[in-house]
Amino acid sequence: VTVAVDAPQHSGLSEVLTYTASQPVPPGTLVRVPLGRRVVSGVVMPHPPQDDLGDADLRPIEQVIEGLPPMGTAWLQLAQFAARYYQRSLGEVALAALPPELRKLDAPQVLTRLKRLHKAVGPGAAVAQESVGPAELPPLTEEQQRVVQALESAAAPATTLLHGATGSGKTEVYLRAAARAVAQGRQALVLVPEINLTPQLEARFAERFKGHVIATLHSGLTPAQRLRHWLLAHLGVADLVLGTRMAVFASLPRLGLIVVDEEHDPSYKSQDGARYSARDLAVWRGRHEQLPVILGSATPSLETWLHAQQGRYARQDMPARVGGGVLPRVRLVDMNLQPRAVGQSLALSPPLQAALEGRIAKGEQSLVFLNRRGYAPVLFCGDCGWKSGCPNCSAWRVFHKLDRTLRCHHCGYTERVPKACPDCGNLDIAPMGRGTERLEEQLAQALKRPDGSPARIGRIDADSTRHKGELESQLAAVHAGEVDVLVGTQMVTKGHDFRRMTLVAAVNPDGALFSSDFRAAERLFALLMQAAGRAGREASQSAQSEMWVQTWHPTHPLYQALRQYDYSGFAQAQLDERAAASVPPYAHMALLRAEAKTAAAATGFLQAVSQALQDLPEAQALLESVFIYPPVPTPVAKVANVERIQMLLESPSRVALQKLLALAQPLLHELRHGYKGPQGGILRWALDVDPQAI
């Protein structure tokens, strides 16, 4: 039999390994096989045995994991497709899709876990017989009604973009669609971008699907929990599976619906290992298994938007907020007209400060959004020009005032803040710029409650929620009204339902406007739309709610579109630009990154790869339509003393790009060993198909 094992593609092993078995083993079966001096888990593949092997040296399978049903054909094909498309070995993709715990266990251990699970689930399965009365369902808005009906009456399973404003009630549509799938005896898979969003979504589904088993899959679970939930899905016990991007690989024997919430979110793109897009794989899986896929977003990715325009996806719109609420009024503050403190701009322009105090006086809450954590992004010596650079990375170390440290956000290198400039001894070293810590401090000084006491400021970012339970307690404080103004990074803009929030402010969003990354504007627009959605969620207050944006470029088209919440106008302008520049979604990209001790070694390797491709006879026809750019340093060129260089490959044809990447694969392995420049060889390389940032 042929077995996929987790051997990286550069191991020199073929895609699948052939073993002997005393009796036939069906494809999809989990087995334990000897590999070198160890025993590893593998998945039996449907390939015929490779014929170029004399079977004299084949080793036998060590164990078949009995009691665990084999993975289905559709699942195996998903793994095969993902491996081929993202240029990784089949074994790596297939095994990475299984819970780590399962990969470690042998046959008797798996049997024990299965028995334990059946015992626990037994009584629960009986409860599942209770049906939920339709009387408990909340009434649908007219829009929701129309969308639910359209989804139900679709002639054939389709991928549908659900373009719904924040607060338009997309979740209720997901619930109805899932209920329909479950009523038909199928399973529903619901993906969310972030682990933080699973508990509240799970609560919503648990309430609606009383008596049904819901499994969750994300990296926050303990290994034992993850195995348990995976088994619930795989055995078909769970009717609903909620999870982050990894859940797209869940084994679901009765799958009937896939929902991708906030489909535009960059978190769906994996940044390590196989760099897959869970959103794209969900769409592929839906097509392949002939089941409906719902992609929900208020600000769809331009890829999805174009697909909908071209008719590849169906599209449903829900422009109105539930309860007749409106989106907050957008107020652009022209920072060019605002007074400046000595040398630098104020955190808060006077009109925004007045607006915040007005909200506090009325007992309403505000959210101040700044996408930069720490106290200040860099420390600076006014005398000699020293800056708090990281010795190991090409980045500044961020000043964290709370623990008096300088921290590199790339390699983690941390030191206590020096008392004086390390270069010239000057005692007057100053923080430059502003992060959430400093903003919190400045707001506490600047804002007063009606009784003259300082305003109560809360802060939510990766630093303030590092420890377990901190995010929950911070959110609880906001919900309980113990906070007047909440400061946060983009963490707070996603999904949270703050009922008393009536003002949202972005204090310094301009950074992304002139970025070299062609997707920066798209991301900023989505972020600001999402942030705006945090205000006025209570319909009665929505008319008085506001979205403030402090900007040095108030006439920028992005902000002008935001003012009207004109997503489609913004999207069309972006699409026109993308078409003119022939970048995604009108072209397809792959990024080859190389890491080495020196930039010269990494660059040399990439140049050698590029040259080898140009010289390859089979590549000539493909190179007519695939453009290979010269290698350039990555945005942060050095991390932890490793230089990172990347080379972009671009083509209007996805197929041509794929074919060229397949040809490049063996060259990469050869050249990795072969290329030993004067500065040494490369440490590693990685291929990112459909990179999310360049």
Place this chain on the structure above:
DNA sequence: AGCACGCCGACT
């Protein structure tokens, strides 16, 4: 990637 083997410097 693991995990071996393999040949050269500081310890019991």
Place this chain on the structure above:
DNA sequence: GTCGGCGTGCTC
């Protein structure tokens, strides 16, 4: 005399 550094090579 051994423990252990990581260079090179192999795994159906």
